[in-house]
Every structure is written in structure tokens, then in C-alpha cells.
Amino acid sequence: xxxxxxxxxxxxxxxxxxxxxxxxxxxxxxxxxxxxxxxxxxxxxxxxxxxxxxxxxxxxxxxxxxxxxxxxxxxxxxxxxxxxxxxxxxxxxxxxxxxxxxxxxxxxxxxxxx
Amino acid sequence: xxxxxxxxxxxxxxxxxxxxxxxxxxxxxxxxxxxxxxxxxxxxxxxxxxxxxxxxxxxxxxxxxxxxxxxxxxxxxxxxxxxxxxxxxxxxxxxxxxxxxxxxxxxxxxxxxxx
Numbered sequence: 001x002x003x004x005x006x007x008x009x010x011x012x013x014x015x016x017x018x019x020x021x022x023x024x025x026x027x028x029x030x031x032x033x034x035x036x037x038x039x040x041x042x043x044x045x046x047x048x049x050x051x052x053x054x055x056x057x058x059x060x061x062x063x064x065x066x067x068x069x070x071x072x073x074x075x076x077x078x079x080x081x082x083x084x085x086x087x088x089x090x091x092x093x094x095x096x097x098x099x100x101x102x103x104x105x106x107x108x109x110x111x112x113x114x
Numbered sequence: 115x116x117x118x119x120x121x122x123x124x125x126x127x128x129x130x131x132x133x134x135x136x137x138x139x140x141x142x143x144x145x146x147x148x149x150x151x152x153x154x155x156x157x158x159x160x161x162x163x164x165x166x167x168x169x170x171x172x173x174x175x176x177x178x179x180x181x182x183x184x185x186x187x188x189x190x191x192x193x194x195x196x197x198x199x200x201x202x203x204x205x206x207x208x209x210x211x212x213x214x215x216x217x218x219x220x221x222x223x224x225x226x227x228x229x
Binding site: 009034036041043045046049090094104105106107 | 157218
């Protein structure tokens, strides 16, 4: 069965510094990969997704992620964070040719320090 | 834009009460989902539905039931609320297997407190 591991539960970073949120998955078959963001007191919204093709995926708000099949990773990056990026970030995986359940990681809370 | 709405943002109920959480989506999506979100545990799937009157158990269905009488509406029912069901409940929808992207669209959540 597939699973998703987000290696850090919390990540503090200074404003305007770069950030990387780590995500590893386990699956023996091909997958789709997603990053969702949850701002305080809101539902989740899609940040970016990898379906196929280029392994570097660009999303909203300046975020990008790189799919690394050999390392089964899908790390999220932003070169310069802003206070408005304070949120919880969820990595998720879905088997490509199976039912529509998506497996979510436990989340990484990003704290932006002034 | 896809819109998923949930009937309440905040709800306070007493132990033993029957609780209904309603979710409506306006994009004609086949699939609908109910999750609960707890600190340190992420999102856990309670139930999902691929079609009207169809339902499938997720990872933590105990103590919950669901109803999908119309395509756009998916209800979560707590038959007899207990304090360990205090949580944030998130509803989501997605297009079916014929859909291209399979991403899920989420509602704003209902924060339920059971006293």
C-alpha cells in the first residue's frame, strides 16, 4: 500500500529566506503527487501537482516541487518566503490507475519569523 | 470556480446527540469525501462516495455514517456524538475517473466540539 511521509512537522524560517518542505512516498506503481496548503481557519487548496512529464512543477504563490522517482521524493521549495506563507502544507499521493482515494501526509506547519 | 460549501463553520453539540454535517458541491463531481483533521494526525478519510446512493468506508468509519441522495450533496452523520469526535471535519469533491486531474476540492471545514 502506498504511504506518504512528511519528515518535518514544523519548519521555522526567516522572512525572505528560502524554504524546502520534504515529502517522501512509497508505492510500487506509478503515482500522481500533490501539495496542498491550508491557511489558518480555512480548508485545503491545491498548490501544485505532478501528473507526468517534466519533473519540475511550478505552482501558485511562487512555490515549486521536484519529482524524483529514484528517491521517491516530491519536495516543495520556495526561494523567498513571505509572512503570508504561514500555513500548513500537506503532501499527497494517488495511484494513477486505481480508485480516487488520495493519501495525505501528516502535514508540515511553516512558521515565518520576522 | 469549483465551490464546496459546508453547512456550519463551528458547531457545539452534547454527548449523545445526533449530528448532521452537510456538504454541497456545485461542479457536478462524481466523487465526494469526508475527512477529519486532528493535530499531528493529518487528514484521515472517514467515508467517500463515487455516485449517488453509493458509499465506501474510509480508514476510520466507526461512529459515523453518510448519506448521498443527490449528486451534489454528501452528509456525514454522527449517530451518537462522543467527546472523541471533537475535531475539524473537511468535505471534498473530485471529478470521476474520466476526469483528467483527479485533484480534490475542499470546503472550508466544520469545527465540531462535543461537550
